Amino acid sequence: MALINYVTQIQFEFGAIGLLGATCERVGIRRPLIVTDRGVKAAGIVDTVLDALGAAGTVALYDGTPPNPNEAAVREAVGAYLKGDCDGIIAVGGGSSIDLAKGVAVCATHEGPLQSFAVIEGGADRITSRTAPVIAVPTTAGTGSEVGRGAILILDDGRKVGVISPFVVPRVAICDPALTMGLPPALTAATGMDAIAHCIETFLSPAFNPPADGIALDGLWRGWRHIERATRQGDDRGARLNMMSASMQGALAFQKGLGCVHSLSHSLGGINPRLHHGTLNAIFLPAVIAFNQSAPSVREEHKLDRLAQAMGLGNGTEVGTAVRAMTERLGLPTGLDQLGVTRAMFPDIIRGALKDHSHRTNPRVASDTDYEAMLEASM
Numbered sequence: 397m398a399l400i401n402y403v404t405q406i407q408f409e410f411g412a413i414g415l416l417g418a419t420c421e422r423v424g425i426r427r428p429l430i431v432t433d434r435g436v437k438a439a440g441i442v443d444t445v446l447d448a449l450g451a452a453g454t455v456a457l458y459d460g461t462p463p464n465p466n467e468a469a470v471r472e473a474v475g476a477y478l479k480g481d482c483d484g485i486i487a488v489g490g491g492s493s494i495d496l497a498k499g500v501a502v503c504a505t506h507e508g509p510l511q512s513f514a515v516i517e518g519g520a521d522r523i524t525s526r527t528a529p530v531i532a533v534p535t536t537a538g539t540g541s542e543v544g545r546g547a548i549l550i551l552d553d554g555r556k557v558g559v560i561s562p563f564v565v566p567r568v569a570i571c572d573p574a575l576t577m578g579l580p581p582a583l584t585a586a587t588g589m590d591a592i593a594h595c596i597e598t599f600l601s602p603a604f605n606p607p608a609d610g611i612a613l614d615g616l617w618r619g620w621r622h623i624e625r626a627t628r629q630g631d632d633r634g635a636r637l638n639m640m641s642a643s644m645q646g647a648l649a650f651q652k653g654l655g656c657v658h659s660l661s662h663s664l665g666g667i668n669p670r671l672h673h674g675t676l677n678a679i680f681l682p683a684v685i686a687f688n689q690s691a692p693s694v695r696e697e698h699k700l701d702r703l704a705q706a707m708g709l710g711n712g713t714e715v716g717t718a719v720r721a722m723t724e725r726l727g728l729p730t731g732l733d734q735l736g737v738t739r740a741m742f743p744d745i746i747r748g749a750l751k752d753h754s755h756r757t758n759p760r761v762a763s764d765t766d767y768e769a770m771l772e773a774s775m
Contacts, residue, residue, distance in 0.1 A: 425484030456480030491539025538587025540647025556666030590674030594646030615645030653757025663748025
């Protein structure tokens, strides 16, 4: 088993869910709220979690997590947390459930609405050590939220914002690839491309963090080589293990920051919450890579060639084309028009992207006309 203390503690192996009871005891969680969604519950994974806890009578459950978690769901789950007199949270599911759990961990222990803790509202400094402890149990291999320092949540006013603080990093991530074995092919593909996007975009971010760069490149190497097999052969244990690792590594690395891929997908996802974040990232990646190729930090550090090497390509000029080809091979949409996005939506998408926290960490500063060109190239 790999025990990693890079950002938080990570228990990573087949069967790691069996460590959940002892982990709660060590963290000091006696009355947990399980935050999950109805699909995960229906798949029997919540029962597996309860068996691992061995104390179902002391557990509260919230299973109303929407595909894109929002402020209303945070309020509902906070109500369940307070009603159950809970002292911690076990997040079980994909990035939506884990991000929702982080929002609950903040809002159940601090005064003020969710909006007041958003980064773009200056909320990072308002989040303190009072934040409830979270143990994250991912059931997809995509967002890496189990080791991330932030949550992406939709406010009542429709904005998709980041709630980011060291205090929202889960105390422990229990990464058991067996919990992803039943993931459908389309969701495996979309979440997998999310992980690949994280590894690529955080590596291109200009912040100086060589350890994060190394983690991102290795995560990309694993994700790129195993995503097709995990999608087509869902019971392949090696492919599932490597995709879960790629997901976790992408999020370990994106403390560097992300970029225009995510500022665009956050904005569009706020406008239409039904759109899958990983699919949007896959669509936007080629256009953003093309935009960033002339950035000084990208050129001087030969970053595209280093990405190409991790992906088994000839040189950096092939990266964007290879991403689009992979997206197509996986059966995912390759253009925004396939998702019902129209050019009339561009002004709203651009406004949101310019305000997004990921906009600031792109290798090149993007203007409104730059974003329009990226959107057009992504149609």
